Amino acid sequence: MTKKELETLRREAEASYSQVSAGKYRLHFHLMPPVGWLNDPNGLCVYRHEYHVFFQYSPESPGGGHKFWGHYVSPDLVNWTYLGAPLLPDTDKDRDGVYSGSAFTGDGQLEVFYTGNVKEKGNFDYIFAGRGANVLYTKSSDGVNFEEKQLLLANQDYPSCYTCHVRDPKVFKEKGQYYMILGGRRKNDQGAVMIYTSSDKKDWTLLKEISTQKPFGYMWECPDLFEVKGKHFLLCCPQGLKAEKERYQNLYQSGYFICDETVLEDTGDYTCLPEDFTELDRGFDFYAPQTFTDEQGRRILIGWAGIPEETRYTNEPIIQEGWQHCLTVPRQLDFDGRILRQNPVKELENLRVRELSLNDGPVKADAFDLIMTFEGDQQSVTFNEDLKLDCREGLVTLTFLNDSGAGRTRRCARLLGKDSHIRNLRILKDTSLLEIYVNDGELVFTTKYFPEDPTHTVIKTSQTVQSAKLWELCRMEVKMNGDEKKYTAGDR
Numbered sequence: 001m002t003k004k005e006l007e008t009l010r011r012e013a014e015a016s017y018s019q020v021s022a023g024k025y026r027l028h029f030h031l032m033p034p035v036g037w038l039n040d041p042n043g044l045c046v047y048r049h050e051y052h053v054f055f056q057y058s059p060e061s062p063g064g065g066h067k068f069w070g071h072y073v074s075p076d077l078v079n080w081t082y083l084g085a086p087l088l089p090d091t092d093k094d095r096d097g098v099y100s101g102s103a104f105t106g107d108g109q110l111e112v113f114y115t116g117n118v119k120e121k122g123n124f125d126y127i128f129a130g131r132g133a134n135v136l137y138t139k140s141s142d143g144v145n146f147e148e149k150q151l152l153l154a155n156q157d158y159p160s161c162y163t164c165h166v167r168d169p170k171v172f173k174e175k176g177q178y179y180m181i182l183g184g185r186r187k188n189d190q191g192a193v194m195i196y197t198s199s200d201k202k203d204w205t206l207l208k209e210i211s212t213q214k215p216f217g218y219m220w221e222c223p224d225l226f227e228v229k230g231k232h233f234l235l236c237c238p239q240g241l242k243a244e245k246e247r248y249q250n251l252y253q254s255g256y257f258i259c260d261e262t263v264l265e266d267t268g269d270y271t272c273l274p275e276d277f278t279e280l281d282r283g284f285d286f287y288a289p290q291t292f293t294d295e296q297g298r299r300i301l302i303g304w305a306g307i308p309e310e311t312r313y314t315n316e317p318i319i320q321e322g323w324q325h326c327l328t329v330p331r332q333l334d335f336d337g338r339i340l341r342q343n344p345v346k347e348l349e350n351l352r353v354r355e356l357s358l359n360d361g362p363v364k365a366d367a368f369d370l371i372m373t374f375e376g377d378q379q380s381v382t383f384n385e386d387l388k389l390d391c392r393e394g395l396v397t398l399t400f401l402n403d404s405g406a407g408r409t410r411r412c413a414r415l416l417g418k419d420s421h422i423r424n425l426r427i428l429k430d431t432s433l434l435e436i437y438v439n440d441g442e443l444v445f446t447t448k449y450f451p452e453d454p455t456h457t458v459i460k461t462s463q464t465v466q467s468a469k470l471w472e473l474c475r476m477e478v479k480m481n482g483d484e485k486k487y488t489a490g491d492r
């Protein structure tokens, strides 16, 4: 389709924004699509003192469709402006989707690298043949209007052991050198990532590949590689891991390997150990996380609070409202010498409007922030008759007790630290999304939740609660900027 047709399609779809916005499950403090479908966060960055969050966006249907990059911008992570969809599948190099990618702002412009997906017409399996996986580049100096797209890499540039599933470039700079990391599926059904280097961000040379000795999943999507407190972390999303009793319970996983200092050096391919893989989130709805650093030097992660191709549970209640999925809140990452801890960025505290008490009966608020500490060795919290979180001998379990999870049943995870019980919990409850942070962000569970009445939550806890703090959260401001062309980055 032409750019004009795609633009029209978006504008027509977004005409139903006020209906979606009035839905009972519409979120209050999570970024969701204005209308239709959202998946991965893309191009996360700070540019001219503002936070930019792009996302995989299909406005025409809550079930998905053409893949655009939608665009939100914020000065402070709680007030957001929607700036339309600057990247559309409007060239022959990305006509079947402006797939995921990243932004680089280290050289004064907002430079974007993404996968242009092309599906050739014909009888193809689109794994071994028939798919173009182009790395495309474009840039913006005002943070909203992008220049002409350029092709940087195409299928013939990748090592011949790869299928045509190669995607999701993340570009970063370290020690004066530019790096691009790309996820892929090798022909022997082994997930891996490729690392390229460049001195000008245009010409890229393969430096090395990272994988495991034996296949750890058939495909690694959405890689990221970054440093926290002197350690390198490789984030990736392996597909095809077999579920185990206490691990890998979702259809596809997201997690990280801690790498040694040679990971970006010219020392040959790098091998990770499957047993070193740590999952980032143990709830039902989490995938494709990406990170960036902000001006305060924080490493911030945002994930997709959703999962592709899952059929064991659905999101029917929100699909009925004309939308599906959202992003997680921004989470600050910290390395404690052993694991990455995730905690909501402190800016979210600005959404607290009213302090409530657990002793005052049901919580009458669509959105709240609950912090509890426990003493004793049996801990549990239930929300209505709907779901329960408990912990026994170090195993934290989230169980849906009825159909408020639309088919979601049970997820469990073993505490990673020394503790065999929950010391503290923070639960961010939005109308239809929960983010549960256990023991200072050592485990996180993100899950959709469709209570009968999202404005009414009866919270019951075990006797072991030592202290509890509860705040109602207000709806974060999301401006729909009808005329996004008037926006100038950093000029607000």
Ligand code: FRU
Binding pocket: 039, 040, 056, 067, 099, 100, 101, 115, 167, 168, 221, 222, 287, 288, 308
């Ligand atoms: C992950 C993913 C990416 C791809 C994008 C397409 O959810 O499959 O690998 O670029 O979604 O929307």
